[in-house]
Amino acid sequence: MNVPKWKYAVLLLVALAFLPGPPAPALGAGTGAVKGVMKTPWVKRYEGLVYIDRVEGKNFAPPKKPVFMGQKDMVFKPHILPVLKGTTVDFTNNDAIVHNVFSPPGSVKKFNLGTYGVGVTKYETFSELGEVTLLCNVHPEMLGFIIILQNPYFALTDKSGNFEIKDLPAGTYKLTAWHEKLQSASQQITVEPGKTVTVEFKDLKKR
Ligand SMILES: [Cu+2]
Structure with missing residues (x-):
């Protein structure tokens, strides 16, 4: 019997269509976290704010x-x-x-x-x-x-300057520390799925 090759290809595609797909990703897959501290005595009186400057390609x-x-x-x-x-x-x-x-x-x-x-x-x-x-x-x-x-990935510090931003899509970002008494400071972070990056903001200059 001489079956044309294209018929095998069609059969293969039909078979593939009925194969179970990959399991649905678990909630929060592909996200990580960033935590750290703003080292300044000012946080005892006024909380600081730490935020991701920009998440590209997304409109919140x-x-x-x-x-x-x-x-x-x-x-x-x-x-x-x-x-x-x-x-x-x-x-x-x-x-x-x-x-x-x-x-x-x-x-x-x-x-x-x-x-x-x-x-x-x-x-x-x-x-x-x-x-x-x-x-x-x-x-x-x-x-x-x-x-x-620009995005909802931010956190206010506690009275010790600690902060944590969770459920952040994996990627490389500019992370900024803001405080009313201090000049803002930024650093680059890379967030990997399932991991937490730790950062420290210190030597912040007075405004
Ligand atoms: Cu008033």
Whole structure:
């Protein structure tokens, strides 16, 4: 019997189509972590922020709902708010007195919400990467920060400067340490699947 070669090829393809595929990857496969410490006494008073500058080829959608930046007892809460680019922040005045939230020059977004009373809601959307300082025209002691980021891979430090970013897709990244009292510093890291890279930020210079 003389079977044409192409018929064997078709049979092979049909057979391959019915073979079980590779097992589905376990949750979190292809991801690693980075942990470390920001070595500065400042972290006892104000937390630092460590983040991945950029994850290439990915677009991270901001949350659909506004993220809250409260004002309570003349303090911005949270003190530092990291958000994804495009996030709308809700500046509802949940204090017992009026506030006038604004950002000074040097912030990536300049805005002034005017003086507004208890329970009044004001919104602002942040579409540019970088740092926004929050001040209040009524209370000079009020200070807060919004840091606008490209991706959700960031972590605030604890009071000892420790941080950990988990579930990071494997790859090489620029990792940046931010602190309100210090100049930012960056280093390159390579994240491998299932592994944790350890880094240290030290000798950070005062702003
Ligand atoms: Cu105020």
